[in-house]
Every structure is written in structure tokens, then in C-alpha cells.
Amino acid sequence: MAETGPSVEFSTSLTSSSLPPPRTRIFKIIVIGDSGVGKTCLTYRFCAGRFPEKTEATIGVDFRERLVEIDGEKIKIQLWDTAGQERFRKSMVQHYYRNVHAVVFVYDVTNATSFRSLPAWIEECKQHALGTEVPRILVGNKCDLQDSIQVSTDVAQQFADLHSMPLFETSAKNPNSQGDGTYGGGNSDHVEAIFMTVAHKLKSQKPLVLSQPPGGSGGTINLSSGVNDRGDGSRSWGCSC
Amino acid sequence: MTDSEERGGAGSAETWKRHIVRQLQNRDRNQHTKFQDLIRFYTQLLEKTSLAKGILSCSTRHTPSDNGSSISALLHQNNQLRKTTGELAYKVVEMQQQIKIKESFLDEQHARLLEEECRLAVALHAHQELQERVDRVKVENRALKLEYDTLLEQQRQEERRLREENDRGVHLVEDMIHLKQQAAVRMNSRNERRSRARAMNLTTARSKVAIDSSSSAPTSRSTSPKSEDQDDCSDRRHTRLFRSASVTSPRFLSSIKQLFDRKRRGRSVCSLEEDLMCPVGVCVSARVPARALQVLEAHEQGINAVKFSTSSDLLATGGTDRVIKLWEVRAGSLTHKGTLDGSTEGITCIEFDPTGLRVLAASYDKSALLWRRDDPIPKLTLTGHSRKVTAARFSGSLHQVVTGSADRTIRLWDLHRAACVQLLRVTSYCSDLVCSENCIVSGHYDCKIRVWDARAASCVQELPAQGKVTSLDISADHRQLLSCCRDDCLQLVDLRRWSNDRMCFRADGFKCGSDSTKAVISPDGCFLAAGSADGAVYIWNVSTGNLESHLPDKHSSSISAVSWSLSGEYVVSVDKSKWAVLWSDI
Numbered sequence: 124m125a126e127t128g129p130s131v132e133f134s135t136s137l138t139s140s141s142l143p144p145p146r147t148r149i150f151k152i153i154v155i156g157d158s159g160v161g162k163t164c165l166t167y168r169f170c171a172g173r174f175p176e177k178t179e180a181t182i183g184v185d186f187r188e189r190l191v192e193i194d195g196e197k198i199k200i201q202l203w204d205t206a207g208q209e210r211f212r213k214s215m216v217q218h219y220y221r222n223v224h225a226v227v228f229v230y231d232v233t234n235a236t237s238f239r240s241l242p243a244w245i246e247e248c249k250q251h252a253l254g255t256e257v258p259r260i261l262v263g264n265k266c267d268l269q270d271s272i273q274v275s276t277d278v279a280q281q282f283a284d285l286h287s288m289p290l291f292e293t294s295a296k297n298p299n300s301q302g303d304g305t306y307g308g309g310n311s312d313h314v315e316a317i318f319m320t321v322a323h324k325l326k327s328q329k330p331l332v333l334s335q336p337p338g339g340s341g342g343t344i345n346l347s348s349g350v351n352d353r354g355d356g357s358r359s360w361g362c363s364c
Numbered sequence: 365m366t367d368s369e370e371r372g373g374a375g376s377a378e379t380w381k382r383h384i385v386r387q388l389q390n391r392d393r394n395q396h397t398k399f400q401d402l403i404r405f406y407t408q409l410l411e412k413t414s415l416a417k418g419i420l421s422c423s424t425r426h427t428p429s430d431n432g433s434s435i436s437a438l439l440h441q442n443n444q445l446r447k448t449t450g451e452l453a454y455k456v457v458e459m460q461q462q463i464k465i466k467e468s469f470l471d472e473q474h475a476r477l478l479e480e481e482c483r484l485a486v487a488l489h490a491h492q493e494l495q496e497r498v499d500r501v502k503v504e505n506r507a508l509k510l511e512y513d514t515l516l517e518q519q520r521q522e523e524r525r526l527r528e529e530n531d532r533g534v535h536l537v538e539d540m541i542h543l544k545q546q547a548a549v550r551m552n553s554r555n556e557r558r559s560r561a562r563a564m565n566l567t568t569a570r571s572k573v574a575i576d577s578s579s580s581a582p583t584s585r586s587t588s589p590k591s592e593d594q595d596d597c598s599d600r601r602h603t604r605l606f607r608s609a610s611v612t613s614p615r616f617l618s619s620i621k622q623l624f625d626r627k628r629r630g631r632s633v634c635s636l637e638e639d640l641m642c643p644v645g646v647c648v649s650a651r652v653p654a655r656a657l658q659v660l661e662a663h664e665q666g667i668n669a670v671k672f673s674t675s676s677d678l679l680a681t682g683g684t685d686r687v688i689k690l691w692e693v694r695a696g697s698l699t700h701k702g703t704l705d706g707s708t709e710g711i712t713c714i715e716f717d718p719t720g721l722r723v724l725a726a727s728y729d730k731s732a733l734l735w736r737r738d739d740p741i742p743k744l745t746l747t748g749h750s751r752k753v754t755a756a757r758f759s760g761s762l763h764q765v766v767t768g769s770a771d772r773t774i775r776l777w778d779l780h781r782a783a784c785v786q787l788l789r790v791t792s793y794c795s796d797l798v799c800s801e802n803c804i805v806s807g808h809y810d811c812k813i814r815v816w817d818a819r820a821a822s823c824v825q826e827l828p829a830q831g832k833v834t835s836l837d838i839s840a841d842h843r844q845l846l847s848c849c850r851d852d853c854l855q856l857v858d859l860r861r862w863s864n865d866r867m868c869f870r871a872d873g874f875k876c877g878s879d880s881t882k883a884v885i886s887p888d889g890c891f892l893a894a895g896s897a898d899g900a901v902y903i904w905n906v907s908t909g910n911l912e913s914h915l916p917d918k919h920s921s922s923i924s925a926v927s928w929s930l931s932g933e934y935v936v937s938v939d940k941s942k943w944a945v946l947w948s949d950i
Binding site: 148149151182183184186201203210211213214215218219221222 | 537540541543544545547548549551552555556558559562
């Protein structure tokens with residue numbers, strides 16, 4: 124419902140049953156976090172390339188897709204922008220986690236409560252039988268609001284280390300104003316970099332056979348050699364494609 | 365005088381003297397009597413006087429004796445009296461003073477009284493004013509109260525509206541969540557399907573690679589060895605600009621398209637090797653529907669027939685309103701694609717030809733009609749029956765059609781000549797028929813299923829049924845024949861043995877709703893589906909013989925027909941009150 128402009132195209136393209144060629148892999152990434160931390164803005168930023176003017180509370184889930192090319196392979200990143208408010212997610216949770224490829228936890232750096240409820244989100248993720256085998260990342264949003272930061276990078280980094288997740292601080296509104304210099308900054312789009320990192324990681328991690336374990340001669344299919352070194356670090360996004 | 369007479373009569377001396385004495389005595393007596401009263405009075409007076417004197421003397425006798433003391437007493441008395449008088453006078457003065465004080469006090473009181481009266485008057489005035497004000501305020505209050513009451517009422521109404529709106533909001537949110545949930549489920553199942561498709565492609569690719577190690581045809585990219593493909597692909601991509609993700613190579617796209625088209629036709633692994641003209645194929649597995657994806661009012665009157673095309677993406681429904689509607693099945697919903705008209709009466713039966721391009725229908729108007737699926741005008745009308753046509757089927761070849769009718773005949777038609785080439789006479793009303801390679805199986809109202817040899821035009825066999833046969837269906841492999849009878853029982857007969865052993869499928873609540881109720885076999889032959897008079901769809905498992913699923917509540921009237929898509933994915937049921945329901949497992 125919060126979708127405007129280009130995202131409408133996404134949703135219409137999703138309803139059509141003409142399946143894209145099976146060559147393109149789809150990575151289902153869910154974005155999870157308290158209400159109001161900016162999940163919708165973040166996903167919108169990545170898929171539509173700009174900050175949405177007006178958003179309302181997400182009901183249930185919104186799907187956003189974007190086709191990216193990683194190492195010559197077209198990959199469709201399917202972002203599930205989930206509802207943060209409990210009353211809008213209710214019975215949806217199991218659908219979120221079904222066959223998910225990566226989980227993005229989002230908190231608001233200007234809202235300590237959203238940071239404090241992260242363990243609950245991680246717990247929910249664990250409960251839905253995802254454990255740690257699915258790549259998870261932690262994103263602190265709204266870091267352009269330098270004056271009202273309540274969650275310091277150190278604390279967040281500690282938390283991220285504790286849960287062995289990479290941490291990113293960014294702003295969906297103004298992703299270039301990245302405060303942390305370690306991520307290069309420049310003119311690149313940090314939000315995009317985050318999702319591309321995840322995509323790289325997924326690509327390097329997943330063999331091409333998705334649902335069937337390669338039986339016996341499965342080694343013929345593993346083509347991911349040469350990309351393993353790209354996806355694991357948070358720094359690899361800089362040279363995406 | 366007396367003394368003068370006495371001296372002159374001395375001679376006569378004693379005589380004259382005596383006379384003079386008598387005269388004197390006489391005078392005396394006279395005089396005396398005259399004064400007697402006076403004397404008596406006098407004495408009386410004297411007595412009285414003496415009495416008075418006596419009294420007086422009595423009273424005054426000792427006065428002179430106590431004179432001195434009495435005087436002092438009197439003086440004393442006098443003094444005392446004087447004193448008393450003085451005191452009294454003083455008192456008088458005091459009293460007068462008090463009176464004065466009292467008077468002044470009184471005056472004061474008077475003044476105050478006046479003052480108080482004034483104030484009282486003022487107060488009264490004020491009181492009156494206040495009273496007036498009170499009255500006014502009361503009036504105002506009354507008005508305000510009235511206003512308040514109306515406002516209260518308004519507020520109550522607004523609150524009620526708010527509650528209602530909240531309720532509506534909650535409902536909307538619930539609906540929304542429900543929709544989103546469905547979308548999520550669809551998205552998940554799509555993802556899964558895609559990954560399965562990929563996996564399947566890869567398996568076929570692997571097997572092909574095993575057979576033929578050389579690089580495969582350029583049209584099927586997925587069957588080429590992945591590593592080469594990948595290198596090739598990435599080489600090509602690297603020359604492109606950064607993130608030109610939306611640009612798709614036409615070669616790539618078309619290859620995928622071809623791949624997909626081929627996949628579509630059969631929905632099965634082995635279909636790749638099959639003859640493209642006969643995609644009857646083998647469905648890998650039919651999925652038992654569990655949920656209604658869409659419920660729609662498909663026709664203006666009751667729907668009698670429903671059929672999926674052989675490619676599973678098109679659905680045809682026909683009803684009493686004389687038209688056939690074509691629906692596109694996409695992403696779990698039906699979209700109206702076109703209407704085929706030309707029949708002058710209701711449609712009783714619909715059939716797609718094996719290529720899926722033509723639609724054959726039987727009609728109440730004693731004819732059978734043939735359309736191209738993209739042309740609403742019938743291409744052929746087969747007339748000759750004398751009563752309504754109940755069934756029309758393509759026989760084994762594409763140019764031959766068999767029709768069954770209520771006029772107790774079965775006719776074979778040649779579509780090239782548009783003429784009846786053979787006429788089979790039966791003794792009973794033909795309700796439905798199906799065609800196998802060389803035989804025609806027809807169901808009749810005399811509780812018989814008859815098998816005909818199409819070439820010899822003779823009845824090969826008669827199979828008994830328990831009731832009026834309402835519909836027949838033949839499995840995709842032409843091995844099993846399903847019949848639905850009015851005794852609320854589905855029978856499955858193995859056509860290869862022509863024996864009398866058969867499986868019966870019944871269920872509590874399942875009731876055959878009409879003389880033309882149609883039951884079907886799932887494309888993989890594992891399930892049977894039929895609609896009941898109570899509006900529920902019943903699905904039986906052929907291997908166990910038990911009821912597999914029961915889907916109630918979507919139809920409000922008797923279901924007339926069901927159809928199972930050849931992909932095994934969808935089931936559509938239609939009812940006598942113009943509703944059609946699309947069912948699936950997700």
C-alpha cells in the first residue's frame with residue numbers, strides 16, 4: 124500500500140504468471156525489524172533507486188524485486204519488506220521465513236528501543252528453523268541524523284560480532300552521507316552496496332542446484348569457483364559486477 | 365328699766381314691787397322658753413365641743429409631753445425625708461441620664477435600622493436581580509442542556525461510527541493481511557516451482573550431457589554444460605556496462621522461451637520426447653486441490669460444462685445462457701478471454717481438440733458446433749440429431765467427431781466433409797460418451813455402458829451400471845473408465861480387461877445432482893473428482909479407494925461439472941447457479 128511510482132510496476136510484474144526464464148536465480152531476502160525503522164524505505168531505495176516520498180505502515184508484506192547482474196549472471200533479488208507492527212504480521216511469519224535465502228535485520232540508530240528488540244527478532248528467526256545457516260546482516264538505518272544518534276556504532280558492532288553478523292550503518296534517505304569512513308563512501312550508494320554484498324555472498328555460497336542435493340556426480344554443477352572470495356566480506360561490494 | 369320702776373313705786377312699795385317681780389318673772393319665763401332650744405343646742409354643742417376637746421385633748425394630751433423628742437424625731441424624719449428626696453432626686457437625674465442614653469441608643473438603633481432597611485432594600489433589589497439572573501441562567505442552562513444533550517447524542521453517534529469505522533478498519537486490515545498472505549504463499553510457491561524447474565532442467569541437462577558430451581544445441585541453453593555456459597555468459601556480460609540488468613539478450617530470451625514452450629506443453633519430463641501434436645502426455649502428479657483460488661460468476665445462467673484445454677492455460681465453460689466462455693488461467697486466477705456464440709440453446713458438453721486450437725460443443729439445439737478458439741463464429745455446425753445432443757468428442761483422429769444424443773443415436777462425423785459418416789442406433793437415451801483409439805464408450809439411461817467398435821459400427825460389449833449413467837471419463841492412458849451414476853456412486857473400470865470387476869467410490873454426503881453430472885479422473889489417474897448436489901467437491905484417491913478431500917462451502921447449488929487441468933495443478937467446478945470455482949493446492 125505504501126508503494127508509489129515504480130514499485131507499482133514491480134507488483135504488476137509479479138502478478139503476471141509469465142515466469143521469467145528459469146536461468147535467473149531468485150534470492151529471497153527478508154527485511155525484518157521494529158516498525159518505523161525504515162525497512163520499506165530501505166527496500167524501496169534499493170529497488171527503485173530513490174527515497175519514497177510517503178510511506179505508510181506495511182501490512183503483511185510488500186514484495187520488491189530487482190534484477191542485478193553479478194559476475195555475468197543475472198540474479199533476481201526478491202526483497203520481502205515485512206510489516207514491523209505485530210498486528211500487521213500475525214499469521215504471516217511462517218511465510219516470511221519459508222525458503223528464505225538471507226535475512227536483513229534493521230534497526231534505527233536514533234531509536235535505542237529498536238536496537239534493544241533485535242534479540243527478539245533474532246530469536247524469531249531462529250525459531251523458524253533458520254538458525255545461522257542463512258546469511259544474516261544487521262543494518263542500522265537513518266545514520267544521516269547525526270545529532271540524534273542513540274545507538275553508537277561500537278555498541279552495535281559488539282552486538283553484531285556477538286551474533287556473527289556484518290554490521291552496516293546507512294541511511295535510506297541519504298545513503299551517501301555515510302559517517303563511517305571504512306566503507307569507502309565516495310559517491311556510491313551505500314544501500315545498494317549492502318544488498319549487493321548479500322547477493323554476492325548468496326551467489327558465492329549457493330551451488331546452482333537449489334532444491335536438489337547434487338547426487339553423486341553433483342560436483343559437475345558447482346560453478347561458483349572464482350566468486351567465493353568476493354562475497355564474504357563487507358568490502359566486496361565496491362567492485363560488484 | 366326694771367331698776368327705774370322699783371324706786372318709783374316704794375309707797376305702794378310692796379305691791380308695785382311684787383308686780384314688778386312677777387312681771388319680771390313672766391318676762392323671764394317667756395324669754396327663757398325662747399332660748400331653751402338655743403340653750404339645748406348650745407349645751408349639745410358644748411357637749412360636742414367638750415367631746416371634741418376631749419378627743420383633741422386626748423390626742424394632744426401627750427404631745428405637749430413628748431414635744432421635744434417628737435421634734436427631733438420630726439427633724440430627723442425631716443432630714444431623712446430630705447435625704448430620701450435628695451436620693452430620689454439623684455435617681456431622677458440618673459434615670460434621666462439613662463433615658464438620654466437609651467434614647468440616643470434608640471436613635472442609633474433607629475438609624476441603624478434605617479440603614480439596614482436601606483441595605484435590605486438594596487439586597488432585595490440585588491436578590492431580585494440575582495433571581496432574574498438565575499432565571500435567565502436557568503433558561504440558558506436549559507438551552508445548554510438541550511445543546512449538551514444533542515451534542516452528547518451526537519458524540520454517542522460519532523463514537524458508534526468511530527467504533528464501526530474501527531471495526532471496518534480491523535476487517536480491512538484482516539482482509540488485507542489475508543490477501544498479502546495469499547500473495548506471500550503464491551510468491552513462495554512460485555519461487556519453489558522455479559527452483560524445482562531449474563533443478564529439473566539441470567537434471568535433464570546432466571543426463572543429456574552424459575549421453576552427448578559435445579555441447580548441445582544453441583536453442584537449449586540450459587542443457588549445455590553449465591561451466592561453459594557460465595564462462596560464455598560472463599564473457600559476454602563483462603563487456604556490458606555496469607548493472608545493465610534489465611537488458612536481456614534476445615538470443616537468450618528466445619532460447620528460454622522455446623525451452624519454456626516445450627516445457628509448458630506437457631508439464632512433464634518425458635513430454636520433450638513426445639509428439640508435439642498429441643500432448644496428452646503424462647502428468648507427473650496431480651495435486652489435490654485444497655483451497656479455492658477464485659470464485660466467480662461466470663455465466664448468466666446455470667453452467668453445464670467445463671473443460672481445460674490440453675495446454676492447461678485455457679478453460680472453457682458453457683451454460684444454459686447459450687454461450688461458451690473462454691478463460692485464461694494465469695497465476696491462480698481466471699481472466700475472461702473471449703466468448704464463443706452461435707448455439708441457439710444451452711450448451712451441454714465442451715471438448716478441446718488435442719491441439720487445443722478448436723473447441724467442440726454439444727448443444728440443446730440438436731446440433732454440435734465447432735469453433736476455432738479465437739473466432740467467436742462457429743466454424744462448423746453438425747446437424748442431424750433429432751433431440752438434444754448430450755455429448756460431443758473428438759475421436760482418435762483430429763478430423764473425426766462422435767456425438768451422442770437424447771434421440772438414442774450415436775453419430776460419427778467427418779469434419780473435412782462436415783457430414784455424418786456413421787449412425788449407431790441404441791435402445792436408450794445416450795447421456796455421455798468417450799472415445800478411445802478404436803472404440804467408443806457410451807453411457808445410457810438404461811443403466812448400461814456400451815462399448816462400440818468404431819470401425820465395425822457394432823456394439824462390442826455391454827457393461828452394467830447401478831443407475832442412469834450421467835457421465836463418463838477416460839483416463840489419460842486410456843486404461844480406465846470412470847462412470848458416474850444416479851445411485852451416487854462412481855465406478856472405475858479397467859478397460860484392458862473388460863471384466864466386471866470394478867472399483868466403487870462413494871462418500872457420505874455425495875449425491876449426484878442431476879442426470880448430467882460430470883465426474884473426472886485426474887490427469888495422472890490417481891484421483892477422481894466429482895461435484896455433489898450439496899455444492900461440495902469430492903475427491904477420491906484411486907489407489908486407496910477412500911475419500912481424499914472434501915471441499916464444501918463455495919458453491920451454493922448443485923455442482924454440474926468439474927474439470928482437472930492436464931498439468932494437474934487446477935480443478936474447476938461449475939454449478940447450476942452460474943458460479944465457477946477455481947481450486948488449487950496452494
